Amino acid sequence: MRVLVTGGAGYVGSFTVRRLLAAGHDVVVVDNLSTGRREAIQGCRLHIVDIRDIESMGPVFEEFRPEAVIHFAALKSSEESLRDISTYFDVNVTGTQNVLALCARTEAERFVFSSSCAVYGTPQICPVDETAPVRPESPYGETKYLCERMIASYAQATGMRYANLRYFNAAGAADDASLGEYAGPAATQLLPVAVRATLGLAPTLRIFGDDYPTRDGTALRDYIHVEDLAQAHVRVLEGLQELHQCGPVNLGRGHSVSVRELIDTLRHVSGKDTPVATAARRPGDPGLSWADPGLALSRFGWRAELDLDRIVRTAWNWHTSVPASLE
Ligand SMILES: NC(=O)c1ccc[n+]([C@@H]2O[C@H](COP(=O)([O-])OP(=O)(O)OC[C@H]3O[C@@H](n4cnc5c(N)ncnc54)[C@H](O)[C@@H]3O)[C@@H](O)[C@H]2O)c1
CATH class of the missing domain: 3.40.50.720 (NAD(P)-binding Rossmann-like Domain)
Incomplete structure (x- = not known):
């Protein structure tokens, strides 16, 4: 086509x-x-x-x-x-x-x-x-x-x-780190921002809101x-x-992950602590949102196969092996 x-x-x-x-x-x-x-x-x-x-x-x-x-x-x-x-x-x-x-x-x-x-x-x-x-x-x-x-x-x-x-x-990124997300200092996506903070490229990872009605107070995605x-x-x-x-x-995967759970997974994958600081909730930022992906399965026979560990591991490998990804 x-x-x-x-x-x-x-x-x-x-x-x-x-x-x-x-x-x-x-x-x-x-x-x-x-x-x-x-x-x-x-x-x-x-x-x-x-x-x-x-x-x-x-x-x-x-x-x-x-x-x-x-x-x-x-x-x-x-x-x-x-x-x-x-x-x-x-x-x-x-x-x-x-x-x-x-x-x-x-x-x-x-x-x-x-x-x-x-x-x-x-x-x-x-x-x-x-x-x-x-x-x-x-x-x-x-x-x-x-x-x-x-x-x-x-x-x-x-x-x-x-x-x-x-x-x-x-x-996440490609398994062989041949492709990934380019995430410079202006990045807003949580995982690349967390990687930057873990590598010392940003002073801290700011957690926007730790008072949501969720299992650890941080937003679920x-x-x-x-x-x-x-x-x-x-x-x-x-x-x-x-x-x-x-x-x-x-x-979506149909699984909720809190900000703190994502940071814990990054610590497990990288062996390093991410410096964090809590900040006020951001306007326009829902406290919880995760998918029922059933329609994609019934209509198109599609479901997500790769888990959180794979997401975080490939992102970490990409950002650490391709420094240009963090410029
Ligand atoms: N990344 C996510 O988690 C996510 C979640 C929900 C929806 N989306 C949507 O998915 C799409 C892709 O997101 P992404 O994460 O790959 O973002 P991205 O910023 O990496 O990709 C957007 C692409 O569009 C190009 N672009 C932007 N403005 C343009 C313009 N005026 N003319 C031509 N090209 C232009 C950019 O150069 C870039 O290559 C977007 O529509 C985004 O809203 C992304």
Whole structure:
């Protein structure tokens, strides 16, 4: 299949591109390299284009005529979105609208979207399934939900098959440390930030909130190995052959892990203590969120295979063996 991947030079995108190529698909990447890395893309063409610039993106679609589009390109920090709401709407919503307009123009048949558990905000019941009410607590989560609805409208109008994949927390790296997450000083994801603190590259790891109603007071999340996530994209893309439109699908492991449990696992893997300091809860940061991933299994035969130890071990190996990952 000819698959155009936006944001393919980023963390989840680059693992997915690698899997798509291994499965024999013909892949083209569109990315402005704002957080992505050129070196993460090997074996396919990379067009350095901003998804907000429809004039520059148009010729890429016209020339490649994708049969499918996987749309990763976005800004992804809930906290940052509270500070810079207009850029988040511009990149995430206007950018997605541009991608959809070009899909319609070039008659792409399938569309897979990187949505997020942020659309649920703080779920009333965990594990949370796709029937739960949508209540984003940040502009970031709001942009993801708006995109889901735009995609559904386009699909209804054009007959395009689609899936809105609501990821929980992607983490981990390749077993051989050939690919991973680039996490400089501006990183906000817990695991890379914890690794930085453990290596002395940051003074402390700040735990935002230790007074949540959880087993140790810290926030509960569902960490999913990026390799599992990448595999899910290939499975869903191919599975859309049979399924016409499938709406939202959770991608998580279905296990809750607290901030302190993640730090304990890192200590076990690295043999080092992580310096920590507690801080106030952050706005837009739910206290608990973990997935019921049953729909992904029943619809696409997909379930996450890799456990927390593997997630933390591969992340530690990647960051310690590829110093550029921490720049
Ligand atoms: N990582 C997670 O835990 C997680 C969880 C839920 C949802 N998501 C979603 O998954 C997607 C990928 O996340 P990621 O962790 O790989 O992030 P990432 O920042 O590593 O990747 C995003 C990619 O999009 C590119 N990009 C950003 N703005 C662009 C623009 N205007 N034009 C073209 N390219 C642009 C970046 O350069 C980067 O390569 C995002 O949509 C994110 O919201 C991620």
